[in-house]
Amino acid sequence: MMKHTLSxxxxxxxxxxxxxxxxxxxxLWSKVDTFEMQGLPKSALKIVExxxxxxxxxxxxxxxxxxxxxxxxxxxxxEENAQIKIINDFKTEIEKSTFPTKNILESLLANLYWQYFKxxxxxFYNRTKTSEKVDATDFRTWDxxxxxxxxxxxxQSSLQNGLMLQSEALNTYEAILKLQKESQxxxxxxxxxxxxxxxxxxxxxxxxxxxPAYKFEINNPDFLCDSEIFSTLNITSKDSTSLQLxxxxxxxxxxxxxxxxxxxxxxxxxxxxRLKFINQNATFNDKExxxxxxxxxxxxxxxxxxxxxxxxxxxxxxxxxxxxxxxxPNNETNRWKAKEAIEIxxxxxxxxxxxxxxxxxxxxxxxxxxxxxxxxxENFLPIQKNARLLVRYKNIDQLQFKIFKIxxxxxxxxxxxxxxxxQLKFIEKLNVTSDWNSILRNExxxxxxxxxxxxxxxxxxxxxxxxxxKSNSETFAFSTIQVTNLGLVxxxxxNHKTFQVIDRINGKPIVDAxxxxxxxxxNSQNILTENHTTxxxxxxxxxxxxxRYRNITVKVNYENDIAYFGDYYVNRKxxxxxxxxxxxxFLFTDRSIYRPGQTVYFKGIAMKTENSKSKIIPDExxxxxxxxxxxxxxxxxxxxxxxxxxxxxxxILPNGGLTGxxxxxxxxxxxxxxxxxxxxxxxxxRPKFETKFTPVTETYKVNDSVTIKGNALAYxxxxxxxxxxxxxxxxxxxxxxxxxxxxxxxxxxxxxxTHGETITDEEGAFEIIFKAQxxxxxxxxxxxxxxxxxxxxxxxxxxxxxxxxxxVNVGYHALIANMSIANLLDxxxxxxxxxxxxxxxxxxxxxxxxxxxxxxxxxxxxxxxxRPWAAPDYQDISEETFKNLFPHDAYHNEHNSNHWKKGDLVxxxxxxxxxxxxxxxxNIKKWESGQYIIxxxxxxxxxxxxxxxxxxxxxxxxxxxLADHQLFSITSNKSSYNTGDTAIIxxxxxxL
Numbered sequence: 001m002m003k004h005t006l007s008x009x010x011x012x013x014x015x016x017x018x019x020x021x022x023x024x025x026x027x028l029w030s031k032v033d034t035f036e037m038q039g040l041p042k043s044a045l046k047i048v049e050x051x052x053x054x055x056x057x058x059x060x061x062x063x064x065x066x067x068x069x070x071x072x073x074x075x076x077x078x079e080e081n082a083q084i085k086i087i088n089d090f091k092t093e094i095e096k097s098t099f100p101t102k103n104i105l106e107s108l109l110a111n112l113y114w115q116y117f118k119x120x121x122x123x124f125y126n127r128t129k130t131s132e133k134v135d136a137t138d139f140r141t142w143d144x145x146x147x148x149x150x151x152x153x154x155x156q157s158s159l160q161n162g163l164m165l166q167s168e169a170l171n172t173y174e175a176i177l178k179l180q181k182e183s184q185x186x187x188x189x190x191x192x193x194x195x196x197x198x199x200x201x202x203x204x205x206x207x208x209x210x211x212p213a214y215k216f217e218i219n220n221p222d223f224l225c226d227s228e229i230f231s232t233l234n235i236t237s238k239d240s241t242s243l244q245l246x247x248x249x250x251x252x253x254x255x256x257x258x259x260x261x262x263x264x265x266x267x268x269x270x271x272x273x274r275l276k277f278i279n280q281n282a283t284f285n286d287k288e289x290x291x292x293x294x295x296x297x298x299x300x301x302x303x304x305x306x307x308x309x310x311x312x313x314x315x316x317x318x319x320x321x322x323x324x325x326x327x328x329p330n331n332e333t334n335r336w337k338a339k340e341a342i343e344i345x346x347x348x349x350x351x352x353x354x355x356x357x358x359x360x361x362x363x364x365x366x367x368x369x370x371x372x373x374x375x376x377x378e379n380f381l382p383i384q385k386n387a388r389l390l391v392r393y394k395n396i397d398q399l400q401f402k403i404f405k406i407x408x409x410x411x412x413x414x415x416x417x418x419x420x421x422x423q424l425k426f427i428e429k430l431n432v433t434s435d436w437n438s439i440l441r442n443e444x445x446x447x448x449x450x451x452x453x454x455x456x457x458x459x460x461x462x463x464x465x466x467x468x469x470k471s472n473s474e475t476f477a478f479s480t481i482q483v484t485n486l487g488l489v490x491x492x493x494x495n496h497k498t499f500q501v502i503d504r505i506n507g508k509p510i511v512d513a514x515x516x517x518x519x520x521x522x523n524s525q526n527i528l529t530e531n532h533t534t535x536x537x538x539x540x541x542x543x544x545x546x547x548r549y550r551n552i553t554v555k556v557n558y559e560n561d562i563a564y565f566g567d568y569y570v571n572r573k574x575x576x577x578x579x580x581x582x583x584x585x586f587l588f589t590d591r592s593i594y595r596p597g598q599t600v601y602f603k604g605i606a607m608k609t610e611n612s613k614s615k616i617i618p619d620e621x622x623x624x625x626x627x628x629x630x631x632x633x634x635x636x637x638x639x640x641x642x643x644x645x646x647x648x649x650x651x652i653l654p655n656g657g658l659t660g661x662x663x664x665x666x667x668x669x670x671x672x673x674x675x676x677x678x679x680x681x682x683x684x685x686r687p688k689f690e691t692k693f694t695p696v697t698e699t700y701k702v703n704d705s706v707t708i709k710g711n712a713l714a715y716x717x718x719x720x721x722x723x724x725x726x727x728x729x730x731x732x733x734x735x736x737x738x739x740x741x742x743x744x745x746x747x748x749x750x751x752x753x754t755h756g757e758t759i760t761d762e763e764g765a766f767e768i769i770f771k772a773q774x775x776x777x778x779x780x781x782x783x784x785x786x787x788x789x790x791x792x793x794x795x796x797x798x799x800x801x802x803x804x805x806x807x808v809n810v811g812y813h814a815l816i817a818n819m820s821i822a823n824l825l826d827x828x829x830x831x832x833x834x835x836x837x838x839x840x841x842x843x844x845x846x847x848x849x850x851x852x853x854x855x856x857x858x859x860x861x862x863x864x865x866x867r868p869w870a871a872p873d874y875q876d877i878s879e880e881t882f883k884n885l886f887p888h889d890a891y892h893n894e895h896n897s898n899h900w901k902k903g904d905l906v907x908x909x910x911x912x913x914x915x916x917x918x919x920x921x922x923n924i925k926k927w928e929s930g931q932y933i934i935x936x937x938x939x940x941x942x943x944x945x946x947x948x949x950x951x952x953x954x955x956x957x958x959x960x961x962l963a964d965h966q967l968f969s970i971t972s973n974k975s976s977y978n979t980g981d982t983a984i985i986x987x988x989x990x991x992l
Contacts, residue, residue, distance in 0.1 A: 309357025509538025616645025850938030
């Protein structure tokens with residue numbers, strides 16, 4: 001495995017080798033290639049040794065490096081443990097080499113380590129960090145941190161003598177590098193090549209590397225400034241091995257070097273790479289705005305040079321395209337960003353048609369202007385009824401629709417065709433049943449939109465609906481539907497599988513329908529059929545037996561209507577086995593973790609279960625056996641259970657025994673009892689002190705300076721003074737519950753705000769002070785709460801560490817007001833009341849006053865079924881036409897009560913939680929049944945508005961129909977029942 005992995009790594013290194021040679025070496029390398037192709041590595045190696053002698057004599061450094069790589073390549077084939085030998089050979093050669101060969105070999109060695117890690121990442125993640133190398137000569141045994149430190153050392157060594165590297169032209173190394181067409185422009189020197197090679201390592205983000213409390217962070221907005229200012233920044237950190245720190249330093253060195261170039265192309269290339277890296281990893285706010293400002297500045301400074309196109313392209317792709325992806329229908333904020341990107345691209349292509357920026361812009365334009373099309377239909381439609389489909393499209397203004405009636409065999413063939421070109425060929429051979437053209441709204445915003453298209457009324461059968469854009473035959477979409485008035489309902493019981501055929505329109509059972517079942521029995525591949533006729537309830541019943549039926553398809557034929565359904569499954573009937581007597585033991589130890597030499601006290605109970613009833617087992621002989629972590633028996637004891645079925649005893653753990661997971665086995669000679677109970681045996685020190693935070697009671701607002709106090713106190717009562725305190729502060733965002741009624745769920749990732757160190761004073765106390773920075777991307781009006789988690793690790797002079805965590809809630813507001821009331825209110829009762837809870841953000845009660853209002857929600861004027869898909873953002877069917885064609889469908893999303901608007905105000909009262917935390921509703925008998933929204937509005941001590949919203953539903957047993965024109969409701973008279981109780985189930989619908 002190791003050998004194979006390193007072989008892959010050598011192939012990766014050889015990917016950069018060029019076949020271009022001088023005439024003196026070309027013939028020799030040709031012989032090496034011939035022997036290698038003939039499977040004669042030893043003969044090839046002899047030629048390589050000859051080349052090495054010649055290159056040494058000629059002082060041809062590129063050829064010497066190439067021989068090193070080939071010798072390593074053949075060593076993998078010819079030698080055992082070649083990986084270690086290759087690494088050692090590189091190290092030996094590095095010691096003998098001088099500039100610049102030494103630099104190149106250092107870079108290659110670092111890459112060997114780095115590529116080996118990437119191939120074996122999971123092994124390193126599972127290793128524990130060691131204080132020193134397990135085996136200094138075998139890198140395969142190192143832990144992750146050790147390996148990364150070694151890679152860092154060799155990459156840094158490869159970058160030594162930077163000024164001399166800047167004088168080494170890269171084309172000198174054509175023998176070992178495959179130079180790209182523009183390498184002379186963007187990577188002209190060995191300095192460029194080696195620094196960019198090292199960047200591939202330093203730009204990685206390996207989260208499993210141990211990071212110190214003082215870890216380097218990209219928290220300085222100046223890192224996103226223009227190249228002139230960035231080149232002069234003093235970039236230092238105590239965390240000198242930080243990957244990100246070293247990446248930024250390399251970028252700074254490259255920028256300083258290329259600021260002196262006559263042409264700004266190489267500078268623009270590396271500078272843009274730097275800006276993207278900072279933007280991706282920075283922890284400060286407003287990154288996007290700062291990046292855009294810097295790109296504009298850099299572009300302006302080098303006009304009219306073609307390098308300005310590189311900055312403009314980056315504005316288009318990294319700013320405007322990314323913003324356009326955030327577009328949401330009914331929110332215009334980012335809608336036109338892609339169009340701005342197109343305009344930038346057109347300008348670049350016009351001004352600098354042969355530039356690299358123009359090449360990139362052409363590709364970006366293709367991506368933005370790409371046409372996409374998808375259609376969604378319901379699976380079943382009634383015969384000769386109005387229907388519609390959903391079109392999801394981008395950059396399309398007209399579609400041609402065709403409907404084809406297809407057989408079941410044609411449908412099966414289509415479902416097994418996956419290539420788009422083959423699907424199109426299949427469809428083009430079908431006979432058209434109906435066709436029409438539809439104009440789509442295209443406002444050239446380059447965004448994806450949805451709309452609904454009417455479908456012609458269809459007769460019984462299976463149909464394929466096809467849509468394509470005439471100007472582009474590759475842009476097409478299709479969906480299949482079945483037109484039938486029949487529906488099938490599946491029900492399972494212990495002994496039977498039941499199918500019920502119903503009328504799709506009104507739900508009535510279909511009597512005397514012919515039903516054909518096709519299936520495979522057990523493991524047979526043969527298709528079997530059964531014929532049934534539905535009874536007076538539209539049912540057919542399949543009795544379960546020892547066989548099972550799979551891949552069941554159902555064909556239903558009634559009058560002139562044929563329908564197909566599937567795929568179903570009938571499992572075999574399992575006979576209930578007679579309940580056996582189950583014997584079991586339970587064991588309780590006095591703790592879950594012990595030290596070697598301590599006594600384990602335990603108590604056990606023996607029980608049996610018969611006919612679902614448990615009983616103790618008295619006067620029975622049981623054994624308790626102690627085993628160590630390797631499963632070796634240490635000691636055993638014999639007991640007789642007492643009249644209560646219990647027994648107790650003790651084991652003394654060996655002083656010099658192994659640590660780890662031990663267990664006690666309980667068994668019996670006469671009963672089938674054998675249970676293992678585990679506990680831990682560890683060497684551990686009893687903690688001598690504890691770390692605590694003082695409870696936070698003060699109210700803070702965003703951007704306040706927050707002070708958190710804690711202390712370290714010894715259990716003996718003394719203070720822990722001069723102890724090192726390492727702390728971190730993380731922030732998460734929480735929204736009030738009503739926020740999600742109107743918006744999609746917001747996922748907040750924890751962000752580290754700050755970290756640092758301090759020490760405890762003479763009283764063992766310490767303070768952590770941080771600024772309560774808000775997440776600027778979160779809307780203030782949604783009343784977010786920023787939850788700051790503070791963790792402190794206190795280490796005393798003896799090296800013992802104790803940790804503590806506390807939480808501080810901060811917001812733009814200083815008050816939280818919550819209401820509660822039952823979801824269902826019987827309006828005939830007068831005892832209903834709203835409970836009000838007002839507190840600060842850290843959970844302490846704060847008195848508040850304000851107003852509570854209750855509004856009746858405006859329900860739809862008719863019964864609506866749930867939409868088959870969300871309402872489109874482009875609805876080109878007029879509301880009048882829509883309601884005439886689909887009277888029981890929602891035009892927008894009015895079937896969802898979260899979209900209902902407030903209606904009549906039915907309740908308006910002031911509250912003061914200092915006097916009462918409840919507000920009685922009083923007599924609400926005359927209120928209309930249905931859904932209501934209750935709103936609360938108050939102000940905190942800073943004058944910030946605070947609000948809460950809850951919903952409830954009013955009903956009465958005397959209601960004659962379901963309120964709010966709701967389609968269906970099912971309720972029970974109780975939330976729970978006892979055996980023998982009568983459950984009253986109420987089914988209701990406003991449609992009846």
